[in-house]
Amino acid sequence: MGPADALLRAATADGTDVPGTPYSLRLEGLRVPQDGGPAHVSWTYRDPTGETDRVPGTTEVRLTDDPRTQWRAAQLDAAHAYQRHLDLDTRPGEPYVPVRFEIDEAWHLLLEHLGRRHRVVESDGVLRVGEHGRLRVDREAWAAYLNQFADDTGTGPEENPDGWVPCAVPLVDGLPLWADDELTESLGAWGNGRVVGREIVTDS
Numbered sequence: 684m685g686p687a688d689a690l691l692r693a694a695t696a697d698g699t700d701v702p703g704t705p706y707s708l709r710l711e712g713l714r715v716p717q718d719g720g721p722a723h724v725s726w727t728y729r730d731p732t733g734e735t736d737r738v739p740g741t742t743e744v745r746l747t748d749d750p751r752t753q754w755r756a757a758q759l760d761a762a763h764a765y766q767r768h769l770d771l772d773t774r775p776g777e778p779y780v781p782v783r784f785e786i787d788e789a790w791h792l793l794l795e796h797l798g799r800r801h802r803v804v805e806s807d808g809v810l811r812v813g814e815h816g817r818l819r820v821d822r823e824a825w826a827a828y829l830n831q832f833a834d835d836t837g838t839g840p841e842e843n844p845d846g847w848v849p850c851a852v853p854l855v856d857g858l859p860l861w862a863d864d865e866l867t868e869s870l871g872a873w874g875n876g877r878v879v880g881r882e883i884v885t886d887s
Contacts, residue, residue, distance in 0.1 A: 686746050687713040690724065693750035699840065701755055702850030703762030703775030705729070706840035710757070711739070715746065722746050724757045728765060731845050740764050765847060772860040777851035782859070783833045789826035792857045796866060799856075829862055 684692075694710040707729035714723045722744050727737040742760040744753040762775035784792070797803045837849045855863040 686715060686722065686750070689750040690753055693754045697751060697754060699758060699848060701758035701762055701776060702778050702848050703766060703771075703773055704758040705731075705761060705765045705847045706844050707737075708758060708761050709737075710754070722753075724753060726757050726761055728761055729845060731769065738764065738768065762847070762850070772853060772864075774851040774853055779836055779849035779851055781833050781836070782852070782854070784826050784829045786822050786826045789829050790822050792829075793820070793825055793866075795856065796858060796863070829859065832859075 690713050691710060699706055699708050705728040709727050711725040711727055714725065716722070724742045724744055725739065726742070727739045730736060730738050740761055742753075742757040744756055748756075759776050765771070766773055766775050794803055794805075832852075837843065837846050840846070853860040858866070
């Protein structure tokens with residue numbers, strides 16, 4: 684059995700299992716240079732944006748490596764390419780671990796986040812932030828907002844062929860990256876209405 688056949692067998696047997704890899708990833712071939720240098724695994728995945736049919740890529744591998752190791756290296760490269768392509772808030776290669784926030788913990792993280800840039804005073808259910816900002820925040824709703832994806836491990840390739848293997852979500856000072864981004868962006872200017880979701884609103 685040649686190296687290309689061995690790689691194909693590994694890809695067929697293992698399927699797509701590296702966290703962050705698109706389910707539509709397909710092995711296209713293996714090119715072995717005549718000079719004995721690294722071999723190149725070529726692969727494609729379906730373009731979820733619809734701009735093209737499939738997105739190509741290559742991964743350098745050593746022929747001395749086990750074919751399963753070669754295929755996992757190709758998957759990881761495809762996972763990183765997929766993340767950059769869609770600007771996903773994920774950590775390719777790291778397994779998904781659900782994070783659930785208790786109400787008091789979520790509240791503490793909110794106060795910490797606001798307090799990094801402003802003086803925060805809590806009074807009668809209202810957070811006074813800095814000199815002019817006021818927020819009405821429902822503690823339970825804020826925790827629910829952070830937990831909205833806690834149990835979302837995605838679906839398999841049969842149900843969602845354009846999805847990807849679930850992978851880790853980055854945390855920024857304890858908050859999911861997507862929540863940190865939305866909160867920071869929303870608090871960029873006061874008086875713009877809703878902050879994050881429908882539960883937290885600014886008072887002008």
